[in-house]
Amino acid sequence: MKTASGTNRVRLNWSFLSPLLLPFLALVTALLVGALVIWVTSGNLLTVFDAYVGLVRGALFKERGLSESFIAAVPYVFLSLAVAVGFKAGLFNIGVEGQFYIGAISAVWMGQLLPGLPAIIHLPLTLLAGAAGGAVWAAIPGYLKARTGAHEVITTIMLNYVSFRFTELMVSGPLKDPVSTAVQTAPVAHAAEVWLFYDIPARLQDPLNALAVALCAAFIGFVVARALRRRRERKARNAPMVLTVGRANTRRAPTVFGRHSSLSAALITGILTFIFLPLLTRLWWPFTDRYDRLHIGVLFAVAAAIGVWWLLWKTTIGFELRTVGANANAARYAGMNITRNIVLAMAISGGLAGIAGTIEVLGVSICRCLPLFFSSGYGFDSIAISLLANNNPFGILGVSFLFGAMRNGADLMELSSGVSKYIISLIQALILLFVSAPPIIRWLFRIRSERKLIDVSVTGGWGGKA
Amino acid sequence: MELALQAKGITKRFPGVLANDHVNFGLVQGEIHALLGENGAGKSTLMNILYGLYQPDEGQIFVDGVELQFASPHDAIKHGIGMVHQHFMLVPPLTVTENIILGQESTSINGRPASQLSILQRRKAAQRIRDLSHQYKLDVDPEAYVRDLPVGAQQRVEIVKALYRSADLLILDEPTAVLTPQEADDLFIIMRGLAKQGKSIVFITHKLREVFAVADTISVMRAGKMVGTVSPAEATSESLAALMVGREVILQVDKTAAHPGQPILTVTSLHVRDDRQHMAVNDVSFDVRSGEILGIAGVQGNGQSELTEALTGLRHVHSGKVAILDTDTTHVMPREIIEVGVAHIPEDRQKHGLVLSFPVRDNLALCTYYRSPFAQGIEVKYPVLERNAEELINTFDIRTPSAETPVGSLSGGNQQKVIVARELTRAVKLVIANQPTRGLDVGSIEFIHKRIVQARERGAAVLLISAELDEIMSLSDRIAVMYKGSILDIVDARTATREQLGLLMAGVKAQK
Numbered sequence: 015m016k017t018a019s020g021t022n023r024v025r026l027n028w029s030f031l032s033p034l035l036l037p038f039l040a041l042v043t044a045l046l047v048g049a050l051v052i053w054v055t056s057g058n059l060l061t062v063f064d065a066y067v068g069l070v071r072g073a074l075f076k077e078r079g080l081s082e083s084f085i086a087a088v089p090y091v092f093l094s095l096a097v098a099v100g101f102k103a104g105l106f107n108i109g110v111e112g113q114f115y116i117g118a119i120s121a122v123w124m125g126q127l128l129p130g131l132p133a134i135i136h137l138p139l140t141l142l143a144g145a146a147g148g149a150v151w152a153a154i155p156g157y158l159k160a161r162t163g164a165h166e167v168i169t170t171i172m173l174n175y176v177s178f179r180f181t182e183l184m185v186s187g188p189l190k191d192p193v194s195t196a197v198q199t200a201p202v203a204h205a206a207e208v209w210l211f212y213d214i215p216a217r218l219q220d221p222l223n224a225l226a227v228a229l230c231a232a233f234i235g236f237v238v239a240r241a242l243r244r245r246r247e248r249k250a251r252n253a254p255m256v257l258t259v260g261r262a263n264t265r266r267a268p269t270v271f272g273r274h275s276s277l278s279a280a281l282i283t284g285i286l287t288f289i290f291l292p293l294l295t296r297l298w299w300p301f302t303d304r305y306d307r308l309h310i311g312v313l314f315a316v317a318a319a320i321g322v323w324w325l326l327w328k329t330t331i332g333f334e335l336r337t338v339g340a341n342a343n344a345a346r347y348a349g350m351n352i353t354r355n356i357v358l359a360m361a362i363s364g365g366l367a368g369i370a371g372t373i374e375v376l377g378v379s380i381c382r383c384l385p386l387f388f389s390s391g392y393g394f395d396s397i398a399i400s401l402l403a404n405n406n407p408f409g410i411l412g413v414s415f416l417f418g419a420m421r422n423g424a425d426l427m428e429l430s431s432g433v434s435k436y437i438i439s440l441i442q443a444l445i446l447l448f449v450s451a452p453p454i455i456r457w458l459f460r461i462r463s464e465r466k467l468i469d470v471s472v473t474g475g476w477g478g479k480a
Numbered sequence: 481m482e483l484a485l486q487a488k489g490i491t492k493r494f495p496g497v498l499a500n501d502h503v504n505f506g507l508v509q510g511e512i513h514a515l516l517g518e519n520g521a522g523k524s525t526l527m528n529i530l531y532g533l534y535q536p537d538e539g540q541i542f543v544d545g546v547e548l549q550f551a552s553p554h555d556a557i558k559h560g561i562g563m564v565h566q567h568f569m570l571v572p573p574l575t576v577t578e579n580i581i582l583g584q585e586s587t588s589i590n591g592r593p594a595s596q597l598s599i600l601q602r603r604k605a606a607q608r609i610r611d612l613s614h615q616y617k618l619d620v621d622p623e624a625y626v627r628d629l630p631v632g633a634q635q636r637v638e639i640v641k642a643l644y645r646s647a648d649l650l651i652l653d654e655p656t657a658v659l660t661p662q663e664a665d666d667l668f669i670i671m672r673g674l675a676k677q678g679k680s681i682v683f684i685t686h687k688l689r690e691v692f693a694v695a696d697t698i699s700v701m702r703a704g705k706m707v708g709t710v711s712p713a714e715a716t717s718e719s720l721a722a723l724m725v726g727r728e729v730i731l732q733v734d735k736t737a738a739h740p741g742q743p744i745l746t747v748t749s750l751h752v753r754d755d756r757q758h759m760a761v762n763d764v765s766f767d768v769r770s771g772e773i774l775g776i777a778g779v780q781g782n783g784q785s786e787l788t789e790a791l792t793g794l795r796h797v798h799s800g801k802v803a804i805l806d807t808d809t810t811h812v813m814p815r816e817i818i819e820v821g822v823a824h825i826p827e828d829r830q831k832h833g834l835v836l837s838f839p840v841r842d843n844l845a846l847c848t849y850y851r852s853p854f855a856q857g858i859e860v861k862y863p864v865l866e867r868n869a870e871e872l873i874n875t876f877d878i879r880t881p882s883a884e885t886p887v888g889s890l891s892g893g894n895q896q897k898v899i900v901a902r903e904l905t906r907a908v909k910l911v912i913a914n915q916p917t918r919g920l921d922v923g924s925i926e927f928i929h930k931r932i933v934q935a936r937e938r939g940a941a942v943l944l945i946s947a948e949l950d951e952i953m954s955l956s957d958r959i960a961v962m963y964k965g966s967i968l969d970i971v972d973a974r975t976a977t978r979e980q981l982g983l984l985m986a987g988v989k990a991q992k
Binding site: 248251328329330331332333336337340341343344345346347348349350351 | 792794813814815816817818819824826831832833834835836837838842846847849850855858859860862863
């Protein structure tokens with residue numbers, strides 16, 4: 015049968031790209047349907063063109079457009095990572111929006127609590143406070159789920175409302191800025207702010223700040239050196255013969271030596287950064303636009319994605335979380351503590367959401383404070399992003415930027431074409447619809463799928479290759 | 481000879497596997513045709529092709545002499561082919577009638593097409609089910625809820641479902657894997673009745689005894705190829721087993737006399753409740769010594785599952801005491817029990833034993849991922865996991881495309897080998913194996929039995945729970961019989977007879 019082998023070949027071809035193909039086609043389809051809606055509602059085909067050109071210009075090419083897209087992507091990254099961690103542990107955390115608020119209010123509280131602290135302490139402390147607030151808040155439904163079986167979808171949704179009202183209460187009551195006329199909290203200390211890229215040369219003049227950056231650089235140097243060493247070791251080991259597991263412990267000497275080499279790499283990177291970075295930024299710095307709001311939360315977001323990837327796919331903690339998520343019975347059989355893992359997964363998830371709120375307050379909020387109307391809607395979009403990225407941390411980085419760019423470009427689109435910016439929500443909803451219902455896309459684009467007898471969840475396979 | 485179904489030169493490739501290699505298969509009308517083969521031999525693939533679930537890469541299918549191509553099971557059903565899967569496709573909270581008309585509820589009643597929006601003609605459907613059930617002596621109550629039915633009855637519902645869709649040709653995929661010997665015999669009577677009334681049956685199995693009990697023709701597959709078609713009269717168990725496995729198979733377990741040492745597991749007046757709070761294990765006491773296999777025989781559902789779960793920390797102990805060596809493990813977490821040195825081959829491998837979406841590599845370290853050499857601090861050393869997996873895949877002959885393959889896409893026998901490889905290669909003092917060979921083929925059973933005996937010879941205590949009396953009798957040194965949550969008697973395996981154990985399993989205790 016020629017046809018059979020023919021289709022088989024086509025299937026193999028696209029199966030290689032399949033993880034990316036469906037989301038991409040979903041995006042294209044959603045944009046096409048969006049175009050149709052714009053055309054129908056405006057009665058003019060040119061409006062579609064205007065709208066999409068406006069969208070792209072607003073998102074990427076207008077002044078500070080790209081910066082603003084990145085800024086909007088940051089909370090998306092953290093919140094989607096939060097949702098993804100929950101998903102991986104089999105939990106549907108709908109409460110990231112609420113945890114975002116709790117994170118924000120905890121951060122504001124910590125950010126103004128101890129004036130006079132240097133940034134090297136105050137900023138991490140504030141981030142930690144935001145993370146802790148979100149973590150504790152999310153751990154509540156986690157505990158309820160583990161102990162009583164209360165479904166986390168219900169409890170997290172309900173806690174969302176509690177957290178909105180609680181935040182309002184704090185902003186208008188105990189934490190209200192007595193000086194300001196607006197209902198908002200007092201601004202956080204300058205040392206607790208998330209740095210703007212524009213500010214970095216000035217910030218680095220403080221040796222303590224330079225030290226903080228040097229420490230980060232040293233850490234990155236350490237991680238990179240260690241990863242390189244591991245890769246080298248693995249290649250060397252695979253070359254001659256396969257060693258048995260039992261003998262794994264005898265390779266002590268190179269490990270000790272290797273650890274020293276990583277440490278020295280860290281030390282060198284750190285010292286070089288400490289000495290030269292302040293000077294270099296003084297001499298040349300690309301971010302000279304003082305109205306550019308781009309902040310280092312962007313770097314935090316990338317770090318968080320890498321961190322979550324490492325946690326989920328390289329650590330025993332991630333192994334347990336994923337096992338509990340994939341088959342709780344087997345997890346229990348293997349001796350894992352289900353209660354602890356569910357609470358932990360929710361806490362990590364909530365912690366990430368809390369950091370999102372923290373960065374919004376410390377880096378984006380114009381007053382560097384928490385106003386009464388601090389509406390975001392980021393949390394609910396993030397569930398869509400996480401789904402679209404198939405819970406893959408690096409996919410989340412990309413999709414978050416896409417969503418951030420759309421959110422950011424929507425204003426110019428409305429301005430230049432008269433199309434309501436809420437059309438973006440429509441397009442995003444359509445993307446989500448098409449991604450969560452792949453048969454629609456398969457049918458539209460005539461993609462055949464091999465029927466599977468055993469239902470293997472798509473989430474498991476990814477980690478193996480990384 | 482009129483062939484009801486014929487497959488010619490069927491070839492099917494999956495990534496990395498040639499599942500069917502130019503397979504020819506012919507089914508005569510009114511016969512029961514047994515299809516024998518080890519797990520992964522390609523039996524299920526062939527049947528799934530005949531049922532339209534897969535499309536063959538090469539080859540032709542003829543039904544009543546006409547060449548056909550099935551794009552989906554729907555086409556196969558249209559041409560009178562019905563399949564009963566090993567895992568039933570039933571919706572437990574619905575009634576038998578609802579389950580049977582599911583998917584057809586608005587298309588036809590009594591073969592007549594109804595309009596798309598017609599009201600469910602439940603009563604007519606129920607009557608037809610009653611008629612079918614009467615005609616073929618299937619004993620199915622159309623009003624019963626599926627969740628209330630025992631496994632055997634659910635299987636009959638599946639058969640009625642196929643007949644309801646006017647199947648003339650039934651494919652039964654390992655129908656006896658889930659049945660007790662008694663239920664299996666009932667099924668054979670039904671199968672013969674169906675064949676007598678002109679239905680043709682393909683009966684997939686790997687139990688030799690069943691083949692001789694019911695089949696008219698026997699086809700044997702091995703490694704994707706059809707290696708022989710014989711009649712039961714000219715075959716023997718040994719010849720079939722050799723055909724299946726490709727070499728001589730020792731059907732009897734070879735083991736030396738036991739040298740029991742000190743008691744490893746001591747259970748004292750154990751009481752355990754089941755999910756419905758009934759006392760499923762009632763005042764059970766026994767011990768297992770190092771270097772011996774204690775078999776627990778009994779009809780399924782007499783408290784064996786609850787006993788195993790209690791011993792491995794998965795179920796709360798109501799009262800009594802469990803001690804492993806000097807450690808009291810009555811009320812401790814499963815991990816502590818594993819750490820004491822207990823290996824557990826669970827009853828339900830897919831529910832407890834494996835994470836189906838995880839690669840073979842991770843499943844092979846499911847209980848040890850956090851310990852040296854698999855982890856350092858909180859970091860899992862995946863390269864070590866990888867090497868461990870490659871080694872175990874070799875020594876245990878696990879048939880998998882790679883260590884990265886999700887374990888869920890392996891055959892049942894290979895899934896079980898993954899568990900056995902993981903559990904029996906650790907340094908363990910006690911092995912608790914519950915139904916370790918259920919649903920497996922001769923080759924895998926032989927292999928797993930050998931491994932269990934090996935564990936005993938290394939000085940481990942083995943607690944073997946099985947509903948297969950043959951398995952218990954050939955492996956155990958002592959046999960305990962469980963009935964309604966209690967141990968009726970513990971006998972020496974060397975002197976025990978099948979009759980004596982059968983009586984005990986039925987709750988009759990011999991007078992001494």
